[in-house]
Amino acid sequence: MLAAKHANPRLVVVASASSSSGRLHVRDLATTPGDFAPAATGAQRHHSTLAGPTTARESSRRREEGDKERKVVQGAVGAPTASPWLCNSPQMTRTVQKSLWAAASQWDAVLRPGKVRNAPDDSSQPTYGLLGKDLAMFSEAGFDMDKIHLKRNAPVAQLYEDAIKYEGAVIAASGALINFSGKKTGRSPKDKRIVYEETSKDDWGAINIQMDEHTFEINRERAIDYLNTRDNVYVFDGFAGWDPKYRIKVRVIASRAYHALFMHNMLIRPTAKELEEFGTPDFTIYNAGQFPANRFTAGMTSQTSVEVNFKRREMVILGTEYAGEMKKGIFSVMHYLQPVKFGNLSLHSSANQGPDGDVSLFFGLSGTGKTTLSADPRRALIGDDEHVWSDNGVFNIEGGCYAKCVGLDAEKEPAIFNAIRFGSILENVTYDYATREPNYEDTGITENTRCAYPIEYIDNAKIPCMANEQPKNVIYLTCDAFGVLPPVSLLDSNQAQYWFLSGYTSKTPGTEDGIAEPTPTFSTCFGAPFIILHPSRYASMLAKKMEAAGTRCWLINTGWVGGAFGTGKRCPLKYTRAIVDAVHSGELNNADFKETPVFGLKVPTKIEGIPDDVLNPEAAWSDKKAYQQTLEKLAGMFNKAFERYSTECSPEVVAAGPKI
Ligand SMILES: Nc1ncnc2c1ncn2[C@@H]1O[C@H](COP(=O)(O)OP(=O)(O)O)[C@@H](O)[C@H]1O
Ligand SMILES: C=C(OP(=O)(O)O)C(=O)O
Ligand SMILES: [Ca+2]
Ligand SMILES: [Mn+2]
Incomplete structure (x- = not known):
């Protein structure tokens, strides 16, 4: 479909009509975590090949290593009680906190070079090490901690590396990461629903599309089941709201490194100390956007579902990888x-x-x-x-x-143009194959090209x-x-x-x-x-x-x-x-x-x-x-x-x- 638009043979064709078929989702699930090629679009598959696929053997070796390490800390953690909205000042009991800390130090003890895959280069950054005290929360939520490899607040460079290795991302000339969201390249407002439940129904504005609690549970389970099939699961913990009086702690759990990097950019990044003291999040996003909603689930009208549950303080994303759904989801939370x-x-x-x-x-x-x-x-x-x-x-x-990138011009919009550098994510922007210069004029994938x-x-x-x-x-x-x-x-x-x-x-x-x-x-x-x-x-x-x-x-x-x-x-x-x-x-x-x-x-x-x-x-x-x-x-x-x-x-x- 787009090939015709790219008369210049040096331009990579980054989408094709067939890339939007639902078939890819099936393939994604059917492939074992070891040899998966998680690209959701033809473009991503193409780039993955360029980057060189991870071999099945390599992946399974890493997985086994990860399993051993995780087992050390399994079970050491007391389950924290669910906190109400706004547990800024951690509301975990002292005992729970203590046992979490104990678990954390056990985890630290196993963080030896060569043992943990992709250990953060910057040792001043408490990243995965801190997962020790959070493990119970993940197990409780249904994550299969013996199988998946959680990467929490991973360094930007590592998210780049993973996105390049597993998702077919490429680096633009300016250092920005170019990535693709697959079939959905904009928000899906018709598929966005709010759970109708007793804690928030009195404030219901009649403008929202309703979902019942049971359907939310089904979709949440589907999302977590999907995440459990993945080798890597990315976690980003950060804040929404700059005023400390009114901020909330947000956790993002996603199957794509690009989504973690997106929320790293879009949420307020915690300091090392804040991350250490993060505790129980006030709100959690489960982003399984690579996997579709089941159209036969009650109330589903497509394979896409974006849903917010105020009672559980959770959001579930299925069937869309457009990163903007996450930030606008948090915005909906704040609007309540x-x-x-x-x-x-x-x-x-x-x-x-x-x-x-x-x-x-x-x-x-x-x-x-x-x-x-x-x-x-x-x-x-x-x-x-x-x-x-x-x-x-x-x-x-x-x-x-x-920012929207369509027609972006260095002279007319210098501030935005110059912000597109290492750490920034270009979404659905095509580029020149040889120079890696983004082509902001090309709307071949979408007019809604973006940079975060x-x-x-x-x-x-x-x-x-x-x-x-x-x-x-x-x-x-x-x-x-x-x-x-x-x-x-x-x-x-x-x-x-x-x-x-x-x-x-x-x-x-x-x-x-x-x-x-x-x-x-x-x-x-x-x-x-x-x-x-x-x-x-x-x-x-x-x-x-x-x-x-x-x-x-x-x-x-x-x-x-x-x-x-x-x-x-x-x-x-x-x-x-x-x-x-x-x-x-x-x-x-x-x-x-x-x-x-x-x-x-x-x-x-x-x-x-x-x-x-x-x-x-x-x-x-x-x-x-x-x-x-x-x-x-x-x-x-x-x-x-x-x-x-x-x-x-x-x-x-x-x-x-x-x-x-
Ligand atoms: N007169 C104008 N004022 C503002 N934006 C304009 C104008 N003419 C063209 N544009 C373009 O319209 C788009 C506005 O998008 P953006 O600033 O991202 O909107 P929003 O943040 O409200 O979604 C940009 O691509 C910008 O370059
Ligand atoms: C991310 C979005 O925000 P905006 O276009 O207002 O910048 C969006 O509407 O999807
Ligand atoms: Ca907006
Ligand atoms: Mn905007």
Whole structure:
């Protein structure tokens, strides 16, 4: 299928139509752990061959060695009791902790060179050694500790080595790891479910797709059974949330080194001491994405299932290897936990801070520009995607960024371009076979090509990623594929609530399964797939916080100008940046505004560096009649989408919608 796209014979063809068959999963399971070729795509198989397969004999020798060593510590560990949410300050009893420590030191004792495969090179890094005190938790969860080889918080280089050896990854010229997610290259929102159970059902937002507890158990068992067939199982322990008061401990258990490295980049990396004291995680992800869900299990509608269980504090992934499911899964957890347990507001936004301390939030659904616009040389980056607004200010949930790579250009987006180096993961990006230069123009695998890098790879990142400031500006990013919304307008408080609840944008191709061209959508709170509670709970918290802090609210259209998708063009990035600069410099505070018809948006009449016909969409369209019709069509869509909120909002908020 893709071969035709690659006229240049030096380019590796990294996907083929046949690579998406479910057959590969079967093969994966049927192969013994010793001689498995875990690649899930044709591309990965191809690369594995290049890298040289691991021989069955070698693997089984290593496995036997591993078995002997593990047996030394088996049984030495007392089972820790399950902790409630937030066991930051370890809640294990002293006795349990003591026996865990004893086990840990026994484990350390067997960590002799040559005995343990892939022992970490850096001895200051407590990695597998610490598994001793966690072994009981794994056995209890159903892991076959006599068989699998757990690698916890393995060094980045080792995850590279494993991904190259077993998954067909390659190293890009810049040192980044190029990897492939197989059939699924974007999120699968239709296959994402939340378990309906008594601990969280009172906060149920009616927007979630339900799953029952029993089905969760079945899928969880399936995931663990699959992981038990693997030679290597990767564990990453880290934190979500930079504010120590509100952070949670997250454990990721995955069959692919690339998934462990992804979460190493995306979670907050623990110090050696924090890792040593990690204890029982608050939330665990079982990522068996290489193995499909059983379509005959009740409620399954495909081979993909992504499911969150608040009672068990667990997430299970089957049938998708798109790494973004994990980070967005943790985000869903925070969208429940932060408001319900702490009274904080979770935000699908990026955040940055100016030299004078002013904080800006950029809300937006995928592809609207959160990551791109928050990476601003004049401002410190707090984070690119997931934040929490607490009474103290704003903190990032994540320890890294996940940037889109399509069309990435060193000149236009230098901060992101330069972050793609050793340790970063390029996902589904093709490359030149000889030079190993990524080809960011190639959308042959997907338009949703990505790079995940630790946030400190952005030069002006603010670490720790938090600000003790209430946001001064909130910017709603919308990517209007109809091309009728102005590139910038100022919203009053009612409009701010209306537009937040509406969450209008166009889905960009690739980020979600099945989206091939910009598709208008109303994704409430600018993130319907991630919210858990009723949308109006987030909306009213936001309104209160903005009012208390005197925050200004801007609507920025990063989508089409001069016509709809197909006729017009995407607003040039340099103009959007100039608009954002004008918000931050205060230029817009003194601007004159003119109200638009239908939507009643206040648009500045002049901005330094922006052509007047770009500021005014009507002027940018050559066909005025088509403009008016499109504007009214969009207004009609807004009115229809807002019907569901009309009874929950004040009449003023309802009246802030378009008038046709
Ligand atoms: N005017 C614009 N503003 C923001 N992004 C733009 C603009 N024009 C094109 N783009 C591109 O759109 C994409 C925005 O994606 P990204 O910043 O990753 O969004 P998000 O983080 O919200 O998912 C990037 O590939 C960026 O280069
Ligand atoms: C990872 C994602 O985030 P975003 O596109 O908002 O950066 C996603 O939506 O899959
Ligand atoms: Ca996002
Ligand atoms: Mn992003």
